[in-house]
Amino acid sequence: MKKNTTNLAFYVPYGLWLGLFVIAPVLLIIYQSFFDIAGHFTLGNYATYFESGTYILMTLNSVVYAFIITALTLLISYPAAYLLHYTKHKQLWLLLIILPTWINLLLKAYAFIGIFSQDGGINSFLGMMGIGPKQFLFTDFSFIFVASYIEIPFMILPIFNAIEELNEGFVNASRDLGAKSWQTFTKVILPLTMSGVKAGVQAVFIPSLSLFMLTRLIGGNRVITLGTAIEEHFLVTMNWGMGSTIGVVLILAMFLIMFLTGERKRKGGRAS
Amino acid sequence: MSQTIIELKHVNKTYGDTVVLKDINIEIEQGKFYTLLGPSGSGKTTILRAINGFLDVTSGDVLFSGKRVNDIPANERKVNTVFQDYALFPHMNVFENVAYGLRIQKQAKKDIKARVLSALKMVRLEGYEDREIAELSGGQQQRVAIARAIVLEPAVLLLDEPLSALDAKLRKDMQYELRELQQRLGITFLFVTHDQEEALALSDEIFVMNDGEVQQSGTPVDIYDEPINHFVADFIGESNIVSGYMIEDYLVEFNGKQFECADAGMRPHEQVEVVLRPEDLDLTSVDQGKVTVTVDTQLFRGDYYEIVAYDGAKNEWLIHSTNPAKDGDTVGLTFDPEDIHVMRLNESEEDFDARLERYEGE
Ligand SMILES: Nc1ncnc2c1ncn2[C@@H]1O[C@H](COP(=O)(O)OP(=O)(O)OP(=O)(O)O)[C@@H](O)[C@H]1O
Numbered sequence: 197m198k199k200n201t202t203n204l205a206f207y208v209p210y211g212l213w214l215g216l217f218v219i220a221p222v223l224l225i226i227y228q229s230f231f232d233i234a235g236h237f238t239l240g241n242y243a244t245y246f247e248s249g250t251y252i253l254m255t256l257n258s259v260v261y262a263f264i265i266t267a268l269t270l271l272i273s274y275p276a277a278y279l280l281h282y283t284k285h286k287q288l289w290l291l292l293i294i295l296p297t298w299i300n301l302l303l304k305a306y307a308f309i310g311i312f313s314q315d316g317g318i319n320s321f322l323g324m325m326g327i328g329p330k331q332f333l334f335t336d337f338s339f340i341f342v343a344s345y346i347e348i349p350f351m352i353l354p355i356f357n358a359i360e361e362l363n364e365g366f367v368n369a370s371r372d373l374g375a376k377s378w379q380t381f382t383k384v385i386l387p388l389t390m391s392g393v394k395a396g397v398q399a400v401f402i403p404s405l406s407l408f409m410l411t412r413l414i415g416g417n418r419v420i421t422l423g424t425a426i427e428e429h430f431l432v433t434m435n436w437g438m439g440s441t442i443g444v445v446l447i448l449a450m451f452l453i454m455f456l457t458g459e460r461k462r463k464g465g466r467a468s
Numbered sequence: 469m470s471q472t473i474i475e476l477k478h479v480n481k482t483y484g485d486t487v488v489l490k491d492i493n494i495e496i497e498q499g500k501f502y503t504l505l506g507p508s509g510s511g512k513t514t515i516l517r518a519i520n521g522f523l524d525v526t527s528g529d530v531l532f533s534g535k536r537v538n539d540i541p542a543n544e545r546k547v548n549t550v551f552q553d554y555a556l557f558p559h560m561n562v563f564e565n566v567a568y569g570l571r572i573q574k575q576a577k578k579d580i581k582a583r584v585l586s587a588l589k590m591v592r593l594e595g596y597e598d599r600e601i602a603e604l605s606g607g608q609q610q611r612v613a614i615a616r617a618i619v620l621e622p623a624v625l626l627l628d629e630p631l632s633a634l635d636a637k638l639r640k641d642m643q644y645e646l647r648e649l650q651q652r653l654g655i656t657f658l659f660v661t662h663d664q665e666e667a668l669a670l671s672d673e674i675f676v677m678n679d680g681e682v683q684q685s686g687t688p689v690d691i692y693d694e695p696i697n698h699f700v701a702d703f704i705g706e707s708n709i710v711s712g713y714m715i716e717d718y719l720v721e722f723n724g725k726q727f728e729c730a731d732a733g734m735r736p737h738e739q740v741e742v743v744l745r746p747e748d749l750d751l752t753s754v755d756q757g758k759v760t761v762t763v764d765t766q767l768f769r770g771d772y773y774e775i776v777a778y779d780g781a782k783n784e785w786l787i788h789s790t791n792p793a794k795d796g797d798t799v800g801l802t803f804d805p806e807d808i809h810v811m812r813l814n815e816s817e818e819d820f821d822a823r824l825e826r827y828e829g830e
C-alpha cells in the first residue's frame with residue numbers, strides 16, 4: 197500500500213506539468229477555434245480553412261518547405277554524425293556542433309541578414325571575384341539555408357547517439373559474411389540506426405512546419421507558412437479563432453508525423 | 469594426403485610496446501577440428517582476427533591454400549566466423565539472418581530458400597525461420613549463428629568461444645552437436661576456448677596458447693600425456709608437478725628418491741620438473757608406497773574421490789582414487805614408471821619433438 201502512494205507522489209509533478217502546460221493549452225486552442233472574431237460559436241473557421249484555397253495552399257507550402265528543410269538537414273546530418281563517430285575527439289566536435297543552439301534564434305537570424313545582405317560578407321567576397329552583387333536575402337534559398345542551418349544540431353544529435361549505440365560486432369559480422377562497405381551500410385548500419393533518423397525527423401519536421409520569425413527576417417515574407425499565418429491572426433488581424441484553427445491543423449499534422457515515424461509493431465505473433 | 473588450407477608463418481602482432489602475438493606458426497589442414505586453447509588474454513581472438521581479416525598483422529604471412537592473403541579484405545576471404553557474442557542482426561528474423569550472405573552473393577531466390585532451410589535443418593532449427601532473434605534462447609541463437617556461417621560453405625569455420633555463454637548442461641549437448649556437425653560437413657573448424665576439458669573432448673588437434681605464443685600443439689592425447697612445460701601441464705588437466713633431477717636416461721630423482729621412468733635424452737644431473745597425473749596415483753600402505761603422504765581433505769566427485777595430501781616436505785599431492793581414505797591418515801602412493809612424465813626447463817617445441825622422436829624411435 198505504502199509503496200503505491202509514494203509511487204503516486206512521484207507522478208504528481210509530472211501530472212501537473214502535463215495538465216497545465218500540455219493538455220490545457222491544447223484544449224484551449226481547440227475551444228478557441230470554434231469562435232469567430234466577434235466571439236460567437238461557429239464552425240466557420242474550419243469551413244474557411246477548407247474552402248478558401250489560400251489556407252490549403254499555405255498548408256501545402258509549409259509541408260513542402262518543411263520537407264525540403266528536413267531532407268536537406270538529414271542529408272547533411274547523417275554523414276556528419278557517421279564521420280563524427282569515427283573522429284578522435286568526438287565529444288569536443290559534438291560540443292561545437294551543439295554550441296550554436298545556445299544562441300538565441302533572433303541573433304542568428306540577424307547575423308545571417310548581415311552575411312547575406314547586399315553589402316554583406318558573401319557579396320563582398322563575390323565582388324572581389326568580379327561577380328556582381330547578387331540577391332540572397334529574402335529568397336527561398338536563403339530561407340531554406342538558414343532554417344537547415346538552425347535545425348542541423350537537432351538532427352545530428354539523435355543520429356549520432358544511434359550510431360554510437362550500434363554494436364561494432366554487427367558491422368564485422370556483415371563484412372565476415374561477404375558484404376562490401378556499401379552493402380553493410382544499407383543492410384545493417386542504416387536500418388539499425390533508423391530510430392535516430394526518425395527521432396531527428398520528428399525533431400526537425402514539426403518545428404519547420406511552423407517557423408515564423410525566419411520567414412519574415414530571412415524569407416522577407418515571400419515564404420508564408422502556417423506559422424506566419426498564426427502569427428498574423430493572433431497579433432495583427434486579432435482573429436484568434438482562425439489562428440487557433442490553424443493551430444489545430446498543426447497539432448494534427450504533428451500526430452500524423454509521430455505516427456508515420458513511430459515504432460510500428462512487428463508483424464507476426466509472439467510464440468509461446 | 470590432407471592438404472594445408474590455412475597457414476600462419478612467423479606472424480607477430482604488437483600494439484605500441486605490447487606484444488600480443490609472438491612468432492605464431494600454425495598449419496590448418498582440410499577437414500579437421502582444431503582448437504586454440506589458452507587463458508584469457510593469451511591472443512586466441514587475435515589469431516582468429518588475423519585469419520578472418522579484421523586484423524593487420526605487424527609482420528609475417530597469412531596464407532590461404534599457399535597464397536598470401538595479408539592484403540585481402542575480410543569480406544573477400546573464404547572463411548566465416550561465429551562470433552563470441554553471435555552478432556545476429558536484431559532487425560532480421562532467423563531466415564533473413566541465415567540468408568544474409570547468400571543475398572549478398574545475389575543468389576537466386578529459390579536457391580536461397582532451399583539452402584537456408586537445409587542449413588537450419590543441419591543445426592536442428594527447422595520451423596524457426598520466422599522467429600525474431602530476441603525470441604530465441606542462447607543455445608538457439610548460437611545455432612543460428614552457426615547456420616548463418618555454414619550456409620556459405622566456407623573452407624574453414626572460425627568459432628570464437630561459442631559455448632561460453634551457455635549453461636553447463638546445454639554446453640555439453642552443444643559440444644556433441646558441434647563435433648558431430650563438423651564430421652558430417654567435413655568443414656575445417658578452428659575453435660577457440662579457454663576450457664581445457666572442452667578442448668580435449670572436441671579436437672583433432674590443439675594449440676595451447678599463453679602470452680601470445682603457441683606453447684604446444686598436438687593431439688589431445690599427446691598434449692595430456694606429454695605436456696612440454698609447467699604451463700601446459702598445469703593448464704591441461706590436473707597435475708602434480710615436483711622438481712627433481714635426471715640421473716641418467718630412464719632414471720629420475722625427486723622427493724629424495726630415485727625412480728625408474730620412461731623419459732630420456734636429457735643431460736645427466738639436469739634439473740627437471742616431474743608431472744604425475746592424479747588419476748595415475750594409487751593409494752597403498754606406507755611400506756609399499758613410493759611416496760608417503762598424510763591425507764588432508766577429501767571430496768566425493770561421483771565416480772572418484774579427490775584427495776588432497778601432503779608429503780614430508782609439505783608438497784601438495786592431488787590424488788583421484790576409487791577408494792576413500794580417512795582425513796589425517798598417513799598412506800603410501802604408488803605409480804608405474806610410465807606414469808612419470810619428465811619435463812625439461814625452457815625446452816622449445818622443436819627440441820621437444822626431436823628428443824621424443826629420438827628415444828621413442830629406439
Ligand atoms: N586494440 C588493442 N590494443 C591493445 N591491446 C590489445 C588490443 N586488442 C587486444 N589487445 C590485447 O591483446 C591480448 C590478446 O587479446 P585477445 O583478445 O586475443 O585475447 P583472448 O585470448 O581472445 O582472450 P579471451 O579469452 O579473454 O577472449 C590481450 O592482452 C589484449 O589486451
Ligand SMILES: [Mg+2]
Binds near residue numbers: 512513514628
Ligand atoms: Mg577472445
